[in-house]
Amino acid sequence: MLAARIVWSLMAVMALAAETGRPSLRRLTHSQYNNTVRDLLGDQTGPASQFPQEDFVHGFKNQVEAQSISPLQAEAYGAAAERLARNYFRGRETPRDGGQFVREFGRKAFRRPLAEAEARRYGALFARGGGQLVVEAMLQSPHFLFRGEGADSRLSYFLWDSMPDDQLLRSAAAGELATAAGIEKAARRMLGDPRARQALDEFVSQWLRFDRVLNTVKDRRLYPQFNPELAYAMTEETRRLVADLVWGSRSFMEIFTAEYGFLNTDLASLYGFPAPGEEFGKVQFPAGSDRAGILGQATLLALTSKPEETSPTERGVFIRAQLLCQEVPDPPPGTDNNLPASTEARPLTNRERLGVHLTNPACATCHQLMDPIGFGLEKFDAVGKRREKQSITFFPGRQERGSRAKAVELEIDTRGAVAGIANSEFSSPKDLGRILAGSAQCQECVVRQLFRYAFGRQETSADRPVIARGLEVFRSSQFRLQELIIYMAGVVR
Amino acid sequence: MKKPLSRRTFLKGVSLTGAAARIALPPLEAMFNSHGTAYGAERAPIETRFLLWFNGNGIPEKYWIPTETGPGYTMTPCLAPLAPFRNDVHVITGVDNPSARKPGPGNDHHRSMSALVSGTSFTGRGAGGPSIDQAIAARLGGQSLFRSLQIGVSQESFGESIQRNLSWAAYDRALPPEMIPHKLFDRLFGARDEGWIARKKSVLDAVAEDATQLQAGLGKADQDRLGDHLESIRELERAIAGLPPEYAQVEEPEQGGDMKDWPRIAKLQTGLLAHALVTRQTRVASYMLTKCQGLSRFPWLGYTAARHHDYTHQNAESPESQRVMRDICRWHVEEFAGLVGKLKATPEGAGNLLDNCCLVYIHEHAEANAHKNNGLAVIVAGHAGRLVTGRHTKSAGTIGDLYLALANDVMGAGLEGFPSGRAKLAGIAG
Numbered sequence: 001m002l003a004a005r006i007v008w009s010l011m012a013v014m015a016l017a018a019e020t021g022r023p024s025l026r027r028l029t030h031s032q033y034n035n036t037v038r039d040l041l042g043d044q045t046g047p048a049s050q051f052p053q054e055d056f057v058h059g060f061k062n063q064v065e066a067q068s069i070s071p072l073q074a075e076a077y078g079a080a081a082e083r084l085a086r087n088y089f090r091g092r093e094t095p096r097d098g099g100q101f102v103r104e105f106g107r108k109a110f111r112r113p114l115a116e117a118e119a120r121r122y123g124a125l126f127a128r129g130g131g132q133l134v135v136e137a138m139l140q141s142p143h144f145l146f147r148g149e150g151a152d153s154r155l156s157y158f159l160w161d162s163m164p165d166d167q168l169l170r171s172a173a174a175g176e177l178a179t180a181a182g183i184e185k186a187a188r189r190m191l192g193d194p195r196a197r198q199a200l201d202e203f204v205s206q207w208l209r210f211d212r213v214l215n216t217v218k219d220r221r222l223y224p225q226f227n228p229e230l231a232y233a234m235t236e237e238t239r240r241l242v243a244d245l246v247w248g249s250r251s252f253m254e255i256f257t258a259e260y261g262f263l264n265t266d267l268a269s270l271y272g273f274p275a276p277g278e279e280f281g282k283v284q285f286p287a288g289s290d291r292a293g294i295l296g297q298a299t300l301l302a303l304t305s306k307p308e309e310t311s312p313t314e315r316g317v318f319i320r321a322q323l324l325c326q327e328v329p330d331p332p333p334g335t336d337n338n339l340p341a342s343t344e345a346r347p348l349t350n351r352e353r354l355g356v357h358l359t360n361p362a363c364a365t366c367h368q369l370m371d372p373i374g375f376g377l378e379k380f381d382a383v384g385k386r387r388e389k390q391s392i393t394f395f396p397g398r399q400e401r402g403s404r405a406k407a408v409e410l411e412i413d414t415r416g417a418v419a420g421i422a423n424s425e426f427s428s429p430k431d432l433g434r435i436l437a438g439s440a441q442c443q444e445c446v447v448r449q450l451f452r453y454a455f456g457r458q459e460t461s462a463d464r465p466v467i468a469r470g471l472e473v474f475r476s477s478q479f480r481l482q483e484l485i486i487y488m489a490g491v492v493r
Numbered sequence: 494m495k496k497p498l499s500r501r502t503f504l505k506g507v508s509l510t511g512a513a514a515r516i517a518l519p520p521l522e523a524m525f526n527s528h529g530t531a532y533g534a535e536r537a538p539i540e541t542r543f544l545l546w547f548n549g550n551g552i553p554e555k556y557w558i559p560t561e562t563g564p565g566y567t568m569t570p571c572l573a574p575l576a577p578f579r580n581d582v583h584v585i586t587g588v589d590n591p592s593a594r595k596p597g598p599g600n601d602h603h604r605s606m607s608a609l610v611s612g613t614s615f616t617g618r619g620a621g622g623p624s625i626d627q628a629i630a631a632r633l634g635g636q637s638l639f640r641s642l643q644i645g646v647s648q649e650s651f652g653e654s655i656q657r658n659l660s661w662a663a664y665d666r667a668l669p670p671e672m673i674p675h676k677l678f679d680r681l682f683g684a685r686d687e688g689w690i691a692r693k694k695s696v697l698d699a700v701a702e703d704a705t706q707l708q709a710g711l712g713k714a715d716q717d718r719l720g721d722h723l724e725s726i727r728e729l730e731r732a733i734a735g736l737p738p739e740y741a742q743v744e745e746p747e748q749g750g751d752m753k754d755w756p757r758i759a760k761l762q763t764g765l766l767a768h769a770l771v772t773r774q775t776r777v778a779s780y781m782l783t784k785c786q787g788l789s790r791f792p793w794l795g796y797t798a799a800r801h802h803d804y805t806h807q808n809a810e811s812p813e814s815q816r817v818m819r820d821i822c823r824w825h826v827e828e829f830a831g832l833v834g835k836l837k838a839t840p841e842g843a844g845n846l847l848d849n850c851c852l853v854y855i856h857e858h859a860e861a862n863a864h865k866n867n868g869l870a871v872i873v874a875g876h877a878g879r880l881v882t883g884r885h886t887k888s889a890g891t892i893g894d895l896y897l898a899l900a901n902d903v904m905g906a907g908l909e910g911f912p913s914g915r916a917k918l919a920g921i922a923g
Contacts, residue, residue, distance in 0.1 A: 025718060071729060211652070333601065
C-alpha cells in the first residue's frame with residue numbers, strides 16, 4: 001500500500017497528468033472554500049480559516065501537488081459541514097419536496113446537474129435527515145471539494161476565487177463558453193464584479209507573501225512602533241496600490257515605480273511623511289523621497305528582514321524568486337553558516353558581515369546573485385523605516401545587570417546591483433524599481449506567476465508558447481494586468 | 494470476583510443504550526484479570542504504546558549531553574527536570590543521521606528533518622517516506638479507534654510542510670498535528686449520542702460512494718488523490734464509532750485563553766494525550782512541542798528579543814547565547830518530564846501507564862548553530878518491552894538502527910527494515 005502512495009511525488013503527478021492529457025482535479029483552497037460557502041449558503045464565518053494550514057508550493061497555496069486530504073483535514077471538513085448545515089437551516093424550514101431540493105441545491109454545490117444515481121443517493125439522505133443532512137453531506141463530497149474540467153468553475157475560481165453564479169452556469173449550459181470569444185465575454189463581465197477584487201487580493205497576498213509580514217516578529221527594544229496593526233497596515237498599503245493599478249487600468253509595472261501610496265497615520269509616521277488626509281487615502285510621496293512602488297513599501301522591507309536587522313541576503317532571495325522568477329538554491333549540506341560577529345569592540349555593518357559571502361568562492365557563486373541586491377536597499381531598516389546610518393545596539397547580558405545598552409552608528413554603503421541585468425547598479429528602492437519595471441525578465445515573471453496561480457502548477461517547457469503569448473498580450477496592452485488575466489482565463493486548463 | 498467484561502461487549506452496549514457517550518480513564522477494573530495485567534475476557538496482554546516526541550532546532554551540547562556514560566552519569570542542566578525519572582529514561586547520544594547529509598533540495602533543517610523521521614531524503618516538499626511512528630502504526634494501529642494521533646503545541650516556524658509536520662504517512666504525505674486543545678478534546682472525548690453517530694455514518698457513506706464513483710472516470714493521478722480522500726473518510730468513519738458510556742469524564746479544556754501561551758497549551762495537550770493512551774484510543778502518537786526550525790518565542794523564560802531559531806545562530810558560541818539555548822532546551826525537557834510524570838501517575842493493570850509506553854524524544858540537530866546531524870541526542874523513556882533505562886549510552890548507530898530496535902524489540906512491529914537502519918541498535922531492550 002505504501003508503495004502505491006509514492007505516486008504522490010511531484011514528478012509522478014506531473015508526468016501522469018501529462019501522460020493522460022487530463023487536467024488534474026483541483027481542491028478548493030481554504031480561501032475558495034470560505035468564499036464558496038459564503039456565496040452558496042450566505043455564511044460569512046470563514047470556517048476554513050480554522051483548517052490545517054496550507055502549504056506554499058512554487059510560491060502559492062493552490063498548487064495541485066500539495067492538495068491531498070489528510071485525516072485531520074477530512075475531519076475539519078466534516079465538522080465545518082455539520083456546523084454550516086445546521087446554521088443554514090436555523091430559522092429556515094426544511095423543504096417539502098426532497099427530490100427538488102436535492103437537484104437544486106446539488107446543482108449549485110456540485111456546480112453541475114446531479115446524475116441520476118447521485119440524486120437517488122442524496123434523496124435517501126433527505127428521507128433520513130431532511131435538507132440539513134443533504135447539505136452536510138454535499139459539503140463533504142469530493143464533487144464539492146474538488147473541481148473538475150468545467151469552463152464555468154475554471155473561470156469562477158480563477159477570476160472570483162469562488163463558485164460560478166447562475167449566469168455563468170447558464171452560459172456554460174448554453175455552450176457559450178466553448179469558444180474563445182465566449183470565454184472572453186464572460187471574463188470581462190466577471191472582472192467588473194466585486195468578487196474579482198477579492199480574487200486579485202488573494203493572488204497578491206500569496207505572491208508577495210503577506211503571511212510573512214503578518215506573522216513577523218521584531219525586537220521590541222529596537223522597533224517599539226511595530227505591532228500587528230502596523231503589519232496589517234503595511235499589507236493594506238500594498239493591496240491598495242495593486243488594486244489602484246489593476247482596476248484603474250494603469251500599467252502594472254508601476255507596481256515598481258509608483259511615487260504615491262495609500263497610507264494610514266501609522267505608516268506615514270513610519271515613513272516620515274506628513275499624515276494623510278484620510279486613512280489609506282492616496283498620497284503623493286514627497287519630492288526627493290527614494291521610495292517607489294512595492295520595493296519601497298514596508299511590506300517587502302519588513303518581510304525580508306530578521307527581528308533585529310535587515311537581511312540583504314533575504315531581500316535578494318525574495319526579489320530573485322518572486323519578482324524575477326529565478327530560484328536560488330539553498331546552501332549545500334555542511335555549509336558553515338557563521339558570519340563574523342559584530343561586537344562592541346569591532347562593530348560591523350551588514351555589508352561587512354556578509355563580506356565573507358563574496359570573498360569565499362564556495363559562497364560567492366550563489367551569494368553574488370543575492371546580497372548585492374539587498375545592499376542597495378540598506379537605507380531601509382527591518383520595519384521599512386528610512387535610516388541614514390546603521391545603528392547597532394549592544395544590550396547588556398543578564399549577568400551585567402545595571403549596565404546600559406550601548407549603540408553605535410555606522411556609515412552605510414548602499415551600492416547595489418542585480419547580477420544578470422546589464423547596467424543595473426542602483427542605490428535605492430526607487431532606482432531598483434525602475435530597473436525591474438523595464439526588465440524583460442521581470443515582466444515575464446509577472447506572466448509566469450499568474451500562470452502558476454491560474455494553472456495550480458509550475459510551468460514546464462511545454463508551456464513556453466503559452467507564457468510567450470501571454471507576455472505579448474501583456475506588453476501590447478501596455479502592461480494592463482486585466483488583459484493578462486483575460487488572456488490567462490482563456491488558456492487555463 | 495466480578496465477571497470479566499469484554500471491551501467488545503461495551504461497544505455493542507452503547508448502540509443499545511442510545512445515551513450520550515463520554516469516555517475517559519482509567520479502564521475499568523472489571524476489564525482486567527485478577528493479576529491486573531490483561532483484559533480478563535480476551536486474555537490479551539495490555540498493549541504497548543509508542544510516542545514520537547519532537548522539539549525544534551538543536552541543543553547546546555555542553556549543557557545537554559552528560560559527560561559520563563552508564564548508570565552513574567551526572568544529569569546536565571538541560572536534563573535536570575528528568576531527575577525524578579532517572580530510572581525511567583535512557584539517554585542515548587552519538588546517534589547518526591546519515592541521510593541528512595545526502596545532497597538534495599532544501600536547507601539543512603529540511604534535510605535533517607526528513608532524514609530524522611523517515612530515514613529518507615527531503616523531497617523538496619516533504620519527507621521521502623513514512624515516518625517511524627507511521628511505519629509502526631501501519632503494523633499495530635489497526636485495532637485502535639485512531640490508527641495514530643498527531644498532536645502539536647507551538648505553531649511558529651518558517652512554515653513549510655516539512656517544518657510543520659512530524660508524522661508522514663508516505664512520500665510527501667503529511668499528517669498535520671492537532672494544535673488546538675478543545676478540538677483535540679472534541680475528537681477524543683466529545684459527547685456523541687447514538688443518533689449523531691448513525692447520522693454521521695450515513696453522511697460518510699454517501700460521500701464515500703461519491704468518491705468511489707468519481708474515481709472510476711479519472712486519470713491515474715487524480716484517482717490516487719481521491720483515494721487519499723477516501724482513506725481519510727474511512728479513518729473518520731472508524732474514529733466516530735461508539736464509545737463506552739461507563740467511562741468517567743475527562744475535563745474539557747476551556748475554549749479561548751491565550752493561544753500563544755505555549756506552556757499552557759502544552760500541559761493541556763499532554764494531558765489529553767495521556768488520556769487518549771490510557772483509554773486505548775490509539776497505540777501510536779506523535780507530539781510536536783515546537784516546530785522544525787522553530788520560531789517560538791519564550792517570554793516566560795524572559796527571552797523576548799528574538800525567536801528560537803534566531804537565538805541558535807546569533808553569536809551562538811557566546812556564553813550568553815549558550816545560556817539562552819540551555820534554558821530553552823531545559824524547558825523542552827521539563828515538558829517531556831511532565832508527560833512522563835503523568836503517565837507514571839496513571840494506574841494501568843498492576844502498574845502504571847508508563848510501564849507500557851515507549852517514548853522517543855528527538856531534535857532535528859545536535860549542536861544547533863552548526864546544524865550538526867551526527868551525534869544526535871535522544872531520550873527513550875518508559876518500560877514497554879523491557880526497555881533498558883537508568884543510563885546514558887554513547888552510541889555509534891544511526892537513527893534508523895535505534896528505530897529498528899524500538900519498533901521490533903520493544904513494540905513488536907516486525908518491520909523488515911527502516912531507511913538508514915542497518916542493524917538493530919544493541920542495548921535498547923533487555
